[in-house]
Amino acid sequence: MKFDNIIIGGGLSGLTSGIKLAEQGRKCAIVSSGQSAIHFFSGSFDLLGKINGQEVVNPLEEMKKLSLKHPYQRIGMENIAPLVNEVPQFLKRAGLSFSGQASKNHFVLTPMGVMKPTWLTIQDFTCFDTKDEFPWKKAVILNFSGFLDFHTLFIKDGLKKFEVNAQIKNIAMKEFEAIRRNPSEMRSSNIAKVFDQGEAINEFANKVNELSEGFEVVILPAVFGLMNNKVAADLKEKINKPLVLLPALPPSVPGIRSQIMLRQRFQELGGTYFLGDNVEEGVFENNRLIEIKTNNHGDIKLEADEFILASGSFYSKGIVAIHDKLYEPIFGLDIDGDNDRAQWLDEKFFNDQPYMHYGVKTDEHFRAMMNGKPIENLYVSGSVLGGANPLKEGSGAGISLLTSLHVAEQILK
Ligand SMILES: Cc1cc2nc3c(=O)[nH]c(=O)nc-3n(C[C@H](O)[C@H](O)[C@H](O)COP(=O)(O)OP(=O)(O)OC[C@H]3O[C@@H](n4cnc5c(N)ncnc54)[C@H](O)[C@@H]3O)c2cc1C
Secondary structure, three states: OEEEEEEEOOOHHHHHHHHHHHHOOOOEEEEEOOOOHHHHOOOEEOOOOEEOOEEOOOHHHHHHHOOOOOHHHHHOHHHHHHHHHHHHHHHHHOOOOEEOEOOEOEEEEOOOOOEEEEOEEEOOOOOEOOOOOOOOOEEEEEEEOOOOOOOHHHHHHHHHOOOOEEEEEEEOOHHHHHHHOOOOOOOHHHHHHHHHOOOHHHHHHHHHHHHOOOOOEEEEEOOOOOOOOOHHHHHHHHOOOOEEEEOOOOOOHHHHHHHHHHHHHHHHOOOEEEEOOOEEEEEEEOOEEEEEEEOOOOOOOEEEEEEEEOOOOHHHOOOEEEOOEEEOOOOOOOEEOOOOHHHOOOOOOOOOOHHHHOEEOEOOOOEEEEOOEEEEEEEEOHHHEOOOOHHHHOOHHHHHHHHHHHHHHHHHO
């Protein structure tokens, strides 16, 4: 099977470059072995939240201070602003609405009850201008009876810092009885499916309105709209108080919805998505990747003019660490990291951990290096790239979105 472009990995990064290339008429395929980090999505895409522990106000300006090895610096400051501006419209074309701007971080309330700076927040969630204030003083935190993935006490405790008087209450409804019988079934995605069917929402909203009498704001877990992005908006209309949705433990309902909608956009543009297929190796000729071999396709060759590796970081096995080495498991590409395991970790758990900066080595065009030479038609994007600590910096989605758009532009040139 021959494509213009094949992308390895169907997470945020792979889908972003796939959509961008398909929008420009390229015949693309994405091969993805499984779930991606977006299934754990908090509801916000981070661009740059902190540098050296200091909170960032204007990510677009302050990213100039990052190390020259950082993916943003390697895209080039002159190229970043147009890409950053492109993202909200790009997501909108896939049916995903986000609020926020790159020149000023806003804040979101986390499930630990603290405010966190971020770039783009999905429409269901509430954005705050400052981290020091919560606009309401009397809050009701509502949970579904038997739902263990929403830690209401943490939220209540966190809200005390803002001098909020919060009360926790539970909602029971017959629609949830079936999934409640087994605690492993009482997961956010199963609750969301009940609301997606449309019938439970009116009764639920009535109960919320009853239980929130005397309170200024309602806090609920974000379990609305798995396949249908109108459920949360509909609920907000039916509730007679401001509603703040907070992420529950994974699977993330807004994350799964985002993944589904991005994938639909890619397929509507003519893209082919091979789900549950693992890329195992590649055939190289004269510093070019000619074809890849996958688990499901056996002897059927998957060929393309250009390939993108978007296989994620350690979490998705895009890079792997074993007792004595780090490696990239599909092609054996060069790794920017330390093979001496003593260097991987800082003994202080909360310090910037060196291993978080490791990733596949690339040249200045984001082409993968193998044995010290760039592979001419194999580009690398997303969290499989090194040079950053997304967890410490709050830069995960920004790196994935911007490197993927940039790599797609390199291919389209
Ligand atoms: C648990 C978690 C939660 C996060 N939450 C947030 C958040 O809320 N906000 C934020 O800004 N950032 C977050 N991040 C940071 C995250 O890195 C980025 O947001 C981004 O989603 C990463 O996308 P990616 O496509 O680069 O990698 P991934 O999402 O890891 O996707 C890689 C994909 O490649 C596939 N793959 C790997 N190897 C192969 C192979 N051999 N063959 C075929 N397919 C393969 C995997 O199955 C996976 O689908 C989170 C990270 C993690 C780990």
